Amino acid sequence: MxxxxxxxxxxxxxxxxxxxxxxxxxxxxxxxxxxxxxxxxxxxxxxxxxxxxxxxxxxxxxxxxxxxxxxxxxxxxxxxHHTEVFSKSWLTGLVLAGGVFTVLAWAVLGDKTQHAAADAPAPVTTVTQIGEALMQRYAFPLEIMGLLLTAALIGAVVLAMPLLSNKSGAKSVTKGDAR
Amino acid sequence: MTPLNGYLLLAAFLFSIGLAGALTRRNAILVLAGIELMLNAANLNFIAFWRYGTHPEALTGTMFAIFSISIAAAEAAVGLGLILAVYRHFKTTDLDEIDSLKG
Structure with missing residues:
Protein backbone atom coordinates (compact mmCIF):
# COMPACT_ATOMS: atom_id res chain seq x y z
CA MET A 1 0.00 0.00 0.00
CA HIS A 81 -30.34 21.76 -23.36
CA HIS A 82 -32.59 21.85 -20.35
CA THR A 83 -32.80 18.10 -20.06
CA GLU A 84 -32.23 15.86 -17.10
CA VAL A 85 -28.78 14.30 -16.71
CA PHE A 86 -29.98 11.12 -15.04
CA SER A 87 -32.70 8.73 -16.09
CA LYS A 88 -36.04 8.40 -14.32
CA SER A 89 -34.96 5.08 -12.77
CA TRP A 90 -31.70 6.46 -11.33
CA LEU A 91 -32.43 5.22 -7.80
CA THR A 92 -32.69 1.61 -8.99
CA GLY A 93 -29.38 1.93 -10.83
CA LEU A 94 -27.61 3.41 -7.81
CA VAL A 95 -28.96 0.70 -5.49
CA LEU A 96 -27.91 -2.04 -7.95
CA ALA A 97 -24.38 -0.60 -8.28
CA GLY A 98 -24.08 -0.26 -4.50
CA GLY A 99 -25.20 -3.86 -4.05
CA VAL A 100 -22.64 -5.08 -6.59
CA PHE A 101 -19.86 -3.16 -4.82
CA THR A 102 -20.92 -4.52 -1.42
CA VAL A 103 -20.81 -8.13 -2.65
CA LEU A 104 -17.45 -7.65 -4.41
CA ALA A 105 -15.85 -5.91 -1.39
CA TRP A 106 -17.18 -8.61 0.94
CA ALA A 107 -15.64 -11.30 -1.29
CA VAL A 108 -12.29 -9.45 -1.54
CA LEU A 109 -11.99 -8.70 2.18
CA GLY A 110 -13.03 -12.25 3.16
CA ASP A 111 -10.24 -13.71 1.02
CA LYS A 112 -8.03 -15.98 3.12
CA THR A 113 -5.67 -17.39 0.47
CA GLN A 114 -1.97 -16.62 0.57
CA HIS A 115 -0.62 -14.41 -2.19
CA ALA A 116 2.88 -13.36 -3.02
CA ALA A 117 4.28 -10.83 -0.57
CA ALA A 118 4.35 -7.15 -1.44
CA ASP A 119 8.13 -7.25 -1.91
CA ALA A 120 8.06 -10.20 -4.30
CA PRO A 121 10.57 -9.66 -7.12
CA ALA A 122 9.01 -7.96 -10.09
CA PRO A 123 8.44 -10.33 -13.01
CA VAL A 124 10.71 -9.41 -15.90
CA THR A 125 8.68 -9.10 -19.09
CA THR A 126 10.10 -7.70 -22.29
CA VAL A 127 8.24 -6.86 -25.46
CA THR A 128 10.21 -9.72 -27.04
CA GLN A 129 8.60 -12.19 -24.65
CA ILE A 130 5.13 -10.78 -25.31
CA GLY A 131 5.71 -10.94 -29.07
CA GLU A 132 6.94 -14.52 -28.89
CA ALA A 133 3.93 -15.53 -26.78
CA LEU A 134 1.57 -13.83 -29.25
CA MET A 135 3.21 -15.56 -32.22
CA GLN A 136 3.47 -19.02 -30.66
CA ARG A 137 1.18 -19.92 -27.80
CA TYR A 138 -1.49 -17.29 -28.53
CA ALA A 139 -1.27 -17.35 -32.34
CA PHE A 140 -4.82 -18.64 -32.85
CA PRO A 141 -6.46 -16.09 -30.49
CA LEU A 142 -4.44 -13.40 -32.27
CA GLU A 143 -5.89 -14.48 -35.65
CA ILE A 144 -9.41 -14.45 -34.20
CA MET A 145 -8.76 -10.98 -32.81
CA GLY A 146 -7.66 -9.77 -36.25
CA LEU A 147 -10.87 -11.17 -37.75
CA LEU A 148 -12.96 -9.53 -35.02
CA LEU A 149 -11.29 -6.14 -35.48
CA THR A 150 -11.82 -6.30 -39.24
CA ALA A 151 -15.49 -7.21 -38.78
CA ALA A 152 -15.93 -4.43 -36.20
CA LEU A 153 -14.27 -1.90 -38.53
CA ILE A 154 -16.53 -2.80 -41.45
CA GLY A 155 -19.57 -3.00 -39.17
CA ALA A 156 -18.95 0.43 -37.64
CA VAL A 157 -18.54 2.02 -41.08
CA VAL A 158 -21.70 0.34 -42.42
CA LEU A 159 -23.70 1.37 -39.34
CA ALA A 160 -22.56 4.98 -39.40
CA MET A 161 -22.81 5.43 -43.17
CA PRO A 162 -26.18 6.73 -44.41
CA LEU A 163 -27.88 5.78 -47.69
CA LEU A 164 -26.08 2.51 -48.17
CA SER A 165 -28.72 -0.11 -47.56
CA ASN A 166 -31.51 1.20 -49.83
CA LYS A 167 -30.18 2.33 -53.18
CA SER A 168 -33.68 2.44 -54.68
CA GLY A 169 -34.98 4.66 -51.89
CA ALA A 170 -31.88 6.81 -51.83
CA LYS A 171 -33.69 9.79 -53.34
CA SER A 172 -36.45 9.91 -50.75
CA VAL A 173 -33.97 9.43 -47.90
CA THR A 174 -31.90 12.32 -49.18
CA LYS A 175 -35.04 14.43 -49.14
CA GLY A 176 -35.78 13.29 -45.61
CA ASP A 177 -32.31 14.21 -44.43
CA ALA A 178 -32.56 17.66 -45.92
CA ARG A 179 -35.51 18.71 -43.83
CA MET B 1 -4.57 -5.55 3.88
CA THR B 2 -2.28 -6.95 1.19
CA PRO B 3 -1.49 -4.89 -1.93
CA LEU B 4 -3.55 -7.31 -4.03
CA ASN B 5 -6.62 -6.61 -1.90
CA GLY B 6 -6.11 -2.88 -2.40
CA TYR B 7 -6.05 -3.26 -6.17
CA LEU B 8 -9.09 -5.57 -6.12
CA LEU B 9 -11.05 -3.10 -3.97
CA LEU B 10 -10.14 -0.23 -6.30
CA ALA B 11 -11.22 -2.30 -9.30
CA ALA B 12 -14.51 -3.22 -7.59
CA PHE B 13 -15.19 0.45 -6.84
CA LEU B 14 -14.40 1.54 -10.41
CA PHE B 15 -16.65 -1.24 -11.71
CA SER B 16 -19.50 -0.02 -9.49
CA ILE B 17 -19.03 3.59 -10.64
CA GLY B 18 -19.15 2.43 -14.25
CA LEU B 19 -22.22 0.30 -13.59
CA ALA B 20 -24.00 3.17 -11.83
CA GLY B 21 -23.19 5.48 -14.76
CA ALA B 22 -24.31 2.95 -17.36
CA LEU B 23 -27.60 2.41 -15.52
CA THR B 24 -28.43 6.05 -14.67
CA ARG B 25 -27.09 8.36 -17.40
CA ARG B 26 -29.50 9.45 -20.11
CA ASN B 27 -26.86 10.28 -22.72
CA ALA B 28 -26.10 7.13 -24.75
CA ILE B 29 -22.45 8.12 -25.28
CA LEU B 30 -21.87 8.34 -21.53
CA VAL B 31 -23.58 4.97 -21.02
CA LEU B 32 -20.93 3.61 -23.39
CA ALA B 33 -18.25 5.43 -21.34
CA GLY B 34 -19.55 3.67 -18.22
CA ILE B 35 -19.22 0.30 -19.96
CA GLU B 36 -15.62 1.18 -20.92
CA LEU B 37 -14.95 1.99 -17.26
CA MET B 38 -16.25 -1.44 -16.23
CA LEU B 39 -13.96 -3.12 -18.81
CA ASN B 40 -11.03 -1.13 -17.42
CA ALA B 41 -11.77 -2.32 -13.90
CA ALA B 42 -11.66 -5.92 -15.15
CA ASN B 43 -8.30 -5.21 -16.83
CA LEU B 44 -6.93 -3.88 -13.54
CA ASN B 45 -7.96 -7.17 -11.92
CA PHE B 46 -6.14 -9.18 -14.62
CA ILE B 47 -2.93 -7.19 -14.17
CA ALA B 48 -3.06 -7.28 -10.35
CA PHE B 49 -3.64 -11.05 -10.29
CA TRP B 50 -0.82 -11.52 -12.80
CA ARG B 51 1.60 -9.41 -10.73
CA TYR B 52 0.80 -10.98 -7.35
CA GLY B 53 -0.06 -14.47 -8.62
CA THR B 54 2.11 -17.56 -8.52
CA HIS B 55 3.36 -17.81 -12.14
CA PRO B 56 3.92 -14.31 -13.54
CA GLU B 57 6.41 -15.66 -16.09
CA ALA B 58 3.53 -17.37 -17.96
CA LEU B 59 2.24 -13.90 -19.06
CA THR B 60 -1.38 -15.09 -18.86
CA GLY B 61 -2.70 -11.95 -17.18
CA THR B 62 -0.87 -9.66 -19.61
CA MET B 63 -2.23 -11.55 -22.62
CA PHE B 64 -5.75 -11.47 -21.20
CA ALA B 65 -5.49 -7.70 -20.65
CA ILE B 66 -4.18 -7.11 -24.19
CA PHE B 67 -7.01 -9.11 -25.76
CA SER B 68 -9.54 -7.42 -23.49
CA ILE B 69 -8.30 -3.97 -24.58
CA SER B 70 -8.67 -5.00 -28.24
CA ILE B 71 -12.25 -6.21 -27.62
CA ALA B 72 -13.03 -2.92 -25.85
CA ALA B 73 -11.72 -0.91 -28.82
CA ALA B 74 -13.88 -2.89 -31.26
CA GLU B 75 -16.89 -2.52 -28.96
CA ALA B 76 -16.41 1.25 -28.68
CA ALA B 77 -16.25 1.65 -32.47
CA VAL B 78 -19.39 -0.42 -33.10
CA GLY B 79 -21.23 1.16 -30.17
CA LEU B 80 -20.55 4.72 -31.32
CA GLY B 81 -21.55 3.73 -34.87
CA LEU B 82 -24.84 2.41 -33.47
CA ILE B 83 -25.36 5.64 -31.53
CA LEU B 84 -24.85 7.66 -34.74
CA ALA B 85 -27.38 5.46 -36.58
CA VAL B 86 -29.91 5.82 -33.75
CA TYR B 87 -29.32 9.59 -33.63
CA ARG B 88 -29.98 9.87 -37.35
CA HIS B 89 -33.34 8.18 -36.83
CA PHE B 90 -34.57 9.72 -33.56
CA LYS B 91 -32.64 13.04 -33.65
CA THR B 92 -31.66 12.52 -30.02
CA THR B 93 -29.26 10.44 -27.92
CA ASP B 94 -31.45 10.66 -24.80
CA LEU B 95 -32.11 7.02 -23.92
CA ASP B 96 -35.37 7.81 -22.09
CA GLU B 97 -36.85 9.15 -25.34
CA ILE B 98 -35.67 6.24 -27.49
CA ASP B 99 -38.43 3.88 -26.39
CA SER B 100 -40.02 2.45 -29.54
CA LEU B 101 -38.70 -0.43 -31.63
CA LYS B 102 -40.59 0.47 -34.78
CA GLY B 103 -39.78 4.18 -34.67
Missing part, protein backbone atom coordinates in the same frame (compact mmCIF):
# COMPACT_ATOMS: atom_id res chain seq x y z
CA UNK A 2 2.31 2.72 -1.19
CA UNK A 3 1.76 6.47 -1.49
CA UNK A 4 1.84 6.15 -5.27
CA UNK A 5 -1.00 3.62 -5.23
CA UNK A 6 -3.11 5.82 -2.96
CA UNK A 7 -2.61 8.92 -5.12
CA UNK A 8 -3.40 7.03 -8.33
CA UNK A 9 -6.41 5.31 -6.77
CA UNK A 10 -7.86 8.65 -5.63
CA UNK A 11 -7.20 10.16 -9.09
CA UNK A 12 -8.89 7.22 -10.84
CA UNK A 13 -11.92 7.32 -8.54
CA UNK A 14 -12.28 11.10 -8.83
CA UNK A 15 -11.96 10.93 -12.62
CA UNK A 16 -14.47 8.10 -12.93
CA UNK A 17 -17.01 9.70 -10.58
CA UNK A 18 -16.70 13.05 -12.35
CA UNK A 19 -17.13 11.32 -15.71
CA UNK A 20 -20.39 9.78 -14.55
CA UNK A 21 -21.68 12.94 -12.78
CA UNK A 22 -20.72 15.90 -14.98
CA UNK A 23 -23.57 17.55 -16.83
CA UNK A 24 -21.60 18.42 -19.96
CA UNK A 25 -20.70 15.34 -22.01
CA UNK A 26 -17.39 16.81 -23.21
CA UNK A 27 -16.27 17.50 -19.63
CA UNK A 28 -17.33 13.98 -18.69
CA UNK A 29 -15.16 12.46 -21.44
CA UNK A 30 -12.20 14.60 -20.33
CA UNK A 31 -12.64 13.35 -16.75
CA UNK A 32 -12.83 9.81 -18.13
CA UNK A 33 -9.48 10.38 -19.87
CA UNK A 34 -8.02 11.35 -16.46
CA UNK A 35 -9.24 8.03 -15.03
CA UNK A 36 -7.76 6.14 -18.01
CA UNK A 37 -4.37 7.85 -17.57
CA UNK A 38 -4.22 7.08 -13.85
CA UNK A 39 -5.11 3.45 -14.59
CA UNK A 40 -2.29 3.33 -17.16
CA UNK A 41 0.19 4.61 -14.55
CA UNK A 42 -1.16 1.96 -12.15
CA UNK A 43 -0.34 -0.69 -14.79
CA UNK A 44 3.16 0.77 -15.13
CA UNK A 45 3.63 0.61 -11.34
CA UNK A 46 2.54 -3.06 -11.51
CA UNK A 47 5.45 -3.80 -13.92
CA UNK A 48 3.10 -4.27 -16.89
CA UNK A 49 4.78 -1.70 -19.14
CA UNK A 50 3.37 -2.97 -22.42
CA UNK A 51 -0.23 -2.99 -21.18
CA UNK A 52 0.25 0.46 -19.63
CA UNK A 53 1.36 2.05 -22.88
CA UNK A 54 -1.27 0.13 -24.84
CA UNK A 55 -3.85 1.54 -22.43
CA UNK A 56 -2.72 5.10 -23.15
CA UNK A 57 -2.65 4.57 -26.93
CA UNK A 58 -5.98 2.75 -27.18
CA UNK A 59 -8.10 4.41 -24.49
CA UNK A 60 -6.79 7.96 -24.25
CA UNK A 61 -5.71 8.15 -27.89
CA UNK A 62 -8.58 6.36 -29.60
CA UNK A 63 -11.64 5.67 -27.44
CA UNK A 64 -11.82 9.11 -25.77
CA UNK A 65 -11.25 10.91 -29.07
CA UNK A 66 -13.88 8.71 -30.75
CA UNK A 67 -16.37 9.59 -28.00
CA UNK A 68 -15.64 13.32 -28.43
CA UNK A 69 -16.25 12.96 -32.17
CA UNK A 70 -19.54 11.17 -31.49
CA UNK A 71 -20.58 14.02 -29.16
CA UNK A 72 -19.74 16.57 -31.85
CA UNK A 73 -21.66 14.67 -34.53
CA UNK A 74 -24.79 14.17 -32.43
CA UNK A 75 -24.97 17.49 -30.58
CA UNK A 76 -25.88 15.52 -27.48
CA UNK A 77 -24.09 17.84 -25.06
CA UNK A 78 -26.80 18.36 -22.47
CA UNK A 79 -25.16 21.55 -21.17
CA UNK A 80 -26.94 23.33 -24.00
Missing amino acids: TILFLILAVLAIVGASAAMAFRSAVHAILALALAFVSLAILYLSLDAQFVGFTQIIVYVGAVAILAVFAIMMTRSDSAH
